[in-house]
Amino acid sequence: MLDDLKARDKSKESEVHDDPIFKxxxxxxxxxxxxxxxxxxxxxxxxxxxxxxxxxxxxxxxxxxxxxxxxxxxxxxxxxxxxxxxxxxxxxxxxxxxxxxxxxxxxxxxxxxxxxxxxxxxxxxxxxxxxxxxxxxxxxxxxxxxxxxxPRNLSVLRHIENFSRSDLTPPDALNSYAKAVRELESLEGAKMQTERLSLVTSYLGISRTSYFRYD
The missing domain is CATH 3.90.1530 (Conserved hypothetical protein from pyrococcus furiosus pfu- 392566-001, ParB domain)
Structure with missing residues (x-):
């Protein structure tokens, strides 16, 4: 039983958030x-x-x-x-x-x-x-x-901090998103070409709906 639980938990580990840019x-x-x-x-x-x-x-x-x-x-x-x-x-x-x-x-x-x-x-x-x-x-x-x-992921950290603010205007939200994504592009390189959706939603903690709204 314990081994089953460990295996289940391990399967939920995020490959993205184990990345060194978050360390x-x-x-x-x-x-x-x-x-x-x-x-x-x-x-x-x-x-x-x-x-x-x-x-x-x-x-x-x-x-x-x-x-x-x-x-x-x-x-x-x-x-x-x-x-x-x-x-x-x-x-x-x-x-x-x-x-x-x-x-x-x-x-x-x-x-x-x-x-x-x-x-x-x-x-x-x-x-x-x-x-x-x-x-x-x-x-x-x-x-x-x-x-x-x-932090190498400074714009990502700021975006996570600010994006949920109720008073964030649409232009400010778009600007925050754009800065964070540009930072991810410089950090992740070619992976952003093939795994853009999963990387952006995982790093920034946003839904697929928000991704398609801002990207």
């Missing part, structure tokens, strides 16, 4: 919030400028950007900026998340990769980062998932 080593550790860096090519990125000093005068001088410091999360972009309204909506969502984090722990840690000991680019978790910085500022340590190096 970038990672660990959980605490990192100073000031060392965590938002990434402008992520769909959750806000055009934030951080004050060089935490005094009121330095923060007040920030202009034409989003300000995210302890107790301050403001849209100071020009109203002519095409992202102005979208940024306002995003800030509202971040403040709601911050209110939740006041009363509960961060269930899903921010994911980063270690560029050096004072520079940790975000892989996934921009909203969580902004909410934490808004609540506590940059001079506290927060638990994060740290990849030892830049």
């Amino acid at each position: 970038t080593s990672s660990e959980l550790d605490r990192v100073l919030v000031d060392y965590i860096q938002p990434q402008s090519d992520n769909s959750r990125y806000l055009p934030v400028t951080f004050a060089q000093k935490s005094d009121d005068e330095s923060i007040a001088a920030l202009d034409n950007c989003v300000v995210c410091e302890k107790g301050i999360l403001e849209n100071r972009l020009s109203k002519d900026n095409p992202r102005y309204d979208a940024v306002n909506l995003e800030i509202e969502e971040i403040k709601n998340l911050a209110e939740t984090l006041k009363h509960s722990e961060l269930v899903h840690p921010i994911s980063v990769w270690r560029k050096n000991m004072t520079d940790y680019p975000i892989v996934a978790g921009h909203r969580r980062f902004y909410a934490i910085r808004f609540l506590y500022g940059g001079l506290i340590k927060v638990k994060v998932k740290i990849y030892a190096e830049k």
